[in-house]
Amino acid sequence: MAPSTPYLAVDLERMQANIARAAEAATARGIALRPHAKTHKTIEIGRMQVAAGAHGLTVATIGEAEVFAAAGLDDLFIAFPLWIDGERAARLSHLVAAGAAISIGVDSVEGAERMARAGLAGRVAARVEVDVGHHRSGCAPERAGEVALAAARAGIDVEGVFAFPGHAYAPDARAVAARHEASGLGVAAEAMRAAGIHPGVVSGGSTPSFEAALETDSPITELRPGVSVFGDAQQWELGTIPPTAIALTAHATVVSHAGGRMVLDAGSKVLGPDRAAWASGHGRLLDDPDARIVQLSEHHAVVELPGELPPLGSRVRVVPNHVCMAVNLVDDLHVFDRGDDELPSTRWRVAARGRND
């Protein structure tokens, strides 16, 4: 029997094709792939990415690192400027003692010195985070040498530099964000060299900027796309991933025709409430590109669509706007060998769900 709706369904055939496509594109350009596992938080998928050639995984938190390392996926970059208190130092040291190779982000002299004072020198490596236009964390690229030098002087192994061009998440912004990423990382790498530190890894990120980053002549040696393993409605609408490659949907039931519209039992508690200003709605219907989710509550999606409404009780496949948020809302992913299969072949646990700390 199919599970009760709503639930998240993975189309295995499509997901495997997405993993292979990213690996092949990076390999063809001689760039290492370190996929961001925050998107799937799932051991089985991390293993497939590494088997396809990924050079380790990226994670966002120590908690995620603990989950993947425990499963043997222990070459990990925590792409976040962690503030190292006693408990975090102990947890990172424990991971390293168990054999994991861990590097973390650092974007300030204070952060670098803190790492060393907490006893991480010789254990955990650092990568300097620089801001290439998203304006979140990260020092200015020209300050990368100063931060790297502080870390090195404190005895920390500085592996390189990284950035997240999150401003690629906007219409027509992918190519320009990839150019900002390349030039910002170039400035940062040069600043590190001027400070006498070799930027062994020059790491960029993001699914929307991925293809442009591969095409751009740039100093990048590694890329960290996350969403591309599944795709989502944001990438569909940005033009990054066509609907035919989207590998994760929420299966939902039509519960009401109130107001002449279709109401589904999948709301923001399974799709995630993300809606960028440029999005056409609160998610898309995989099998009806003309439908629009015009209203989303915690357990309802209200859909307007041309033509006749599907009957009450029918099931539809909803593409979440932002797949990273949807996956983090469920305990399990239901895996269908192909998207049109009637029953799932297995279930995967979202092992790192909720590991924010």
Added chain:
Amino acid sequence: MAPSTPYLAVDLERMQANIARAAEAATARGIALRPHAKTHKTIEIGRMQVAAGAHGLTVATIGEAEVFAAAGLDDLFIAFPLWIDGERAARLSHLVAAGAAISIGVDSVEGAERMARAGLAGRVAARVEVDVGHHRSGCAPERAGEVALAAARAGIDVEGVFAFPGHAYAPDARAVAARHEASGLGVAAEAMRAAGIHPGVVSGGSTPSFEAALETDSPITELRPGVSVFGDAQQWELGTIPPTAIALTAHATVVSHAGGRMVLDAGSKVLGPDRAAWASGHGRLLDDPDARIVQLSEHHAVVELPGELPPLGSRVRVVPNHVCMAVNLVDDLHVFDRGDDELPSTRWRVAARGRND
């Protein structure tokens, strides 16, 4: 030791005051309170609400009903127009067989007939959902008699009528939404009477419309506020709940001063990404009303605030925009007897987290 950030913290003293305040206000008007437990999903809190006089709880899904019923909180209204398939019928029958009193929403003749065909007559009661202006699910109020009659003819016990005035979630909309609720429910109750069915329960909802609903001369016999147990930044900004009554915050650490702003380690994966068009930002800082969260990613909040930035490593308390989404992202709530306590006194499991089905 305090837990690693980010985590959700409950101010027990404030939460208990919120529970008492809602109970007293409803009792003073002779209105039954059936708080919506989707907000907290926590057994301990449901028990406190019932101990304070709540006439049972409201939930959104069968999964939530299963969790609360198993803990003895088994007078439950599932405020959703469930489409009853075989598995749902079996789960509901199982709850009732174990002694639970369950009613569910129905907003169409087909839905009512489906309930009966699935064998729920004499087991599960129905309440007719009507749309009073939020335009989500719910039939038109004047059609409530037709739906109730279909249910009654199929042998279903029809308890009454309900609505959710979700359009109260907008500036200056609370009083008008409460008036729509009162008049729509009045029309619906009258339509049921005209069809020969007594509307025993006339149930309204929503935290923002709660006070206005109590003040309005109306046919309402029951209210179902959810958020009011904690409050959140939306209610603060709508003027429903002052910051001094907000009982849930995310404790976060300052990890970066990038760009001269404060960057916290609490992002949308712990605060929830909800942001209404009228919200001043992605959440508020409980101890700095002038601060604004101007950017939110999965693990970062970027905060602009007047004056000097708090030092790296300091901890701040963030009020999520929409507390129902935040609670559903964590496994546990850390309970502080008072908000300024340094250490939590206990932890509560968010037992119904993720129970979307």
